[in-house]
Amino acid sequence: MAAEKQPWQTLAEAKLESINESIPTDWRLPSLPRNEEQQDVTGGYIQLFLSKEEIEITEAVAPTIVEYTSAGHWTAETVTRAFCHRAGLAHQLTNCLHETFFDAAIEDAKSLDAYLAKNRKPIGPLHGLPVSLKDQFHVKGVETTMGYVGWLGTFQGKKGTGKEKVFESEMVQELRDLGAVLYCKTSVPHTLMSGETVNNIIGYTWNPKNRNLSCGGSSGGEGALIGLRGSPVGFGTDIGGSIRIPAAFNGLYGLRPSGGRLPYQGMANSMDGQNSVLSVVGPLAPSVSTLQLVVKSLLSREPWLHDPLVHDMPWREEKAVISKDQKLSFAVLRHDGVASLHPPVKRALETVIERLEKQGHRIIEWKPPAHKRGLDTLSAAWTYDNGADIRLAFELSGEPMAPQIESTYGAEFNDDPPKDATFIAANNIARREYQKEYMEYWNSTAELTGTGQPVDIVIAPVAPFAAARPNSFSWYGYSGIVNALDYTACTLPVTTVDKSIDVMDPSFNPLSDLDKSIMDKYDPEVYDGAHVGVQLIGRRLQEEKVLAVTEYVAGVLNA
Numbered sequence: 001m002a003a004e005k006q007p008w009q010t011l012a013e014a015k016l017e018s019i020n021e022s023i024p025t026d027w028r029l030p031s032l033p034r035n036e037e038q039q040d041v042t043g044g045y046i047q048l049f050l051s052k053e054e055i056e057i058t059e060a061v062a063p064t065i066v067e068y069t070s071a072g073h074w075t076a077e078t079v080t081r082a083f084c085h086r087a088g089l090a091h092q093l094t095n096c097l098h099e100t101f102f103d104a105a106i107e108d109a110k111s112l113d114a115y116l117a118k119n120r121k122p123i124g125p126l127h128g129l130p131v132s133l134k135d136q137f138h139v140k141g142v143e144t145t146m147g148y149v150g151w152l153g154t155f156q157g158k159k160g161t162g163k164e165k166v167f168e169s170e171m172v173q174e175l176r177d178l179g180a181v182l183y184c185k186t187s188v189p190h191t192l193m194s195g196e197t198v199n200n201i202i203g204y205t206w207n208p209k210n211r212n213l214s215c216g217g218s219s220g221g222e223g224a225l226i227g228l229r230g231s232p233v234g235f236g237t238d239i240g241g242s243i244r245i246p247a248a249f250n251g252l253y254g255l256r257p258s259g260g261r262l263p264y265q266g267m268a269n270s271m272d273g274q275n276s277v278l279s280v281v282g283p284l285a286p287s288v289s290t291l292q293l294v295v296k297s298l299l300s301r302e303p304w305l306h307d308p309l310v311h312d313m314p315w316r317e318e319k320a321v322i323s324k325d326q327k328l329s330f331a332v333l334r335h336d337g338v339a340s341l342h343p344p345v346k347r348a349l350e351t352v353i354e355r356l357e358k359q360g361h362r363i364i365e366w367k368p369p370a371h372k373r374g375l376d377t378l379s380a381a382w383t384y385d386n387g388a389d390i391r392l393a394f395e396l397s398g399e400p401m402a403p404q405i406e407s408t409y410g411a412e413f414n415d416d417p418p419k420d421a422t423f424i425a426a427n428n429i430a431r432r433e434y435q436k437e438y439m440e441y442w443n444s445t446a447e448l449t450g451t452g453q454p455v456d457i458v459i460a461p462v463a464p465f466a467a468a469r470p471n472s473f474s475w476y477g478y479s480g481i482v483n484a485l486d487y488t489a490c491t492l493p494v495t496t497v498d499k500s501i502d503v504m505d506p507s508f509n510p511l512s513d514l515d516k517s518i519m520d521k522y523d524p525e526v527y528d529g530a531h532v533g534v535q536l537i538g539r540r541l542q543e544e545k546v547l548a549v550t551e552y553v554a555g556v557l558n559a
Contacts, residue, residue: 008150023100029089050085062232069127125300130180145201146190197217223245223284236281239382239483244491249467257541259486260278267281289551336371344466369438375477456538465521498528
């Protein structure tokens with residue numbers, strides 16, 4: 001007789017308890033402040049629970065960490081224990097973890113220390129560097145749920161595959177070979193299709209800088225964890241903004257590479273097989289130098305030999321340098337024709353422009369082909385199967401869909417058939433033609449820049465708001481257009497919300513009901529202190545250049 005199926009609530013509660021119980025007893029906070037009691041749990045607050053040495057280690061950037069672990073100044077074990085401790089604290093404050101494997105990480109770190117002692121050299125360029133992973137990566141010894149209750153105890157919803165807790169994603173293997181220490185997997189919204197992170201296992205993942213707000217999504221757990229410096233660098237994925245949104249919301253740098261630059265092979269995903277607009281994998285970190293380190297290191301492993309979708313394109317150092325006297329040209333997108341910017345986002349954009357103009361760089365207005373056309377091809381690709389893939393995932397347990405997901409798929413699934421090959425082909429053609437038109441527009445800016453060359457980088461918002469209020473992320477156009485075009489983009493932290501400066505413009509006149517509803521969500525009191533960032537957008541496969549320019553602009557801002 002078949003065992004009676006357990007209610008999804010029972011399974012979810014047991015999983016949450018196991019996550020919380022995996023945090024060592026002496027790392028557990030005696031009491032947790034309510035969000036309204038302690039809105040900002042970054043910096044000085046989380047430091048209250050750490051030793052001086054742990055603070056020094058966990059607030060170092062990755063290049064410094066690997067320099068010290070490679071030289072034996074810090075042991076990999078000491079570094080790993082420090083980040084495991086801070087990650088455990090971060091989870092208690094924000095609900096940012098799905099899996100911890102601290103004991104296995106410490107054993108891996110000990111092995112790295114033994115290797116260094118024996119061979120007197122590091123095992124690789126990431127020797128002893130803790131790296132966190134979004135819960136799409138398969139890692140031996142732990143589950144991959146992707147936020148679905150129905151995936152518990154399975155391999156991507158299927159039982160008896162032989163891959164459960166054994167199979168590892170391609171990038172996981174490469175990170176290990178480079179010397180990285182893997183120690184946790186971070187929270188995601190079930191389906192991955194939301195700019196907020198919520199699921200029926202861990203609940204809602206909060207923004208650690210301002211716990212009135214979302215940490216972003218779908219790589220939201222990475223954003224919250226790294227925002228609290230519980231990780232020096234982590235990897236997320238992006239099919240509509242899912243790296244850049246949490247990076248911007250948490251004051252981080254996040255790279256959305258073009259498709260085929262970094263290996264996605266062997267990762268769990270929603271709508272796997274939808275190839276019109278590919279999800280891509282990329283890093284989030286507190287510094288550009290960290291992004292450069294991990295991307296360069298991964299490319300040194302020649303991932304194109306193990307992932308058939310990766311381009312044979314090593315790191316190009318000649319494209320990764322911006323000379324001091326080099327004059328760049330930028331374009332700025334102040335409005336996409338749909339959603340007006342909240343006052344702090346508008347101020348952040350103008351701050352970047354003003355600082356660059358003072359350095360003598362040329363800024364022009366970006367007036368491209370209507371973004372709605374490109375975004376229509378993106379949203380069509382997301383729903384080719386009419387939600388069949390995610391419907392099956394929910395049906396495994398009978399769990400409900402979070403309200404944040406309903407904005408894409410509706411509160412209830414309908415019985416409409418999936419799109420046929422004719423529709424998909426037409427959408428691919430429409431996207432390709434839009435990409436061509438956009439490309440030629442970019443080329444045409446050579447007549448406006450004064451450099452004789454087209455615009456180097458486009459400065460744009462990531463979202464209309466500094467961060468989303470719960471269940472309020474209603475427009476993905478600023479981030480999604482980059483996916484429709486398959487451009488490279490990196491976020492740039494700029495400032496924080498200041499309620500005394502970032503006040504509502506009394507002359508604001510909404511373009512539509514959507515525009516009005518987005519602006520109505522802005523309240524300076526609620527948003528005060530939140531991070532505000534923008535994104536720097538380059539053309540396809542310009543990862544080295546985009547990172548170099550981002551590092552340069554960050555230097556200008558912080559000078």
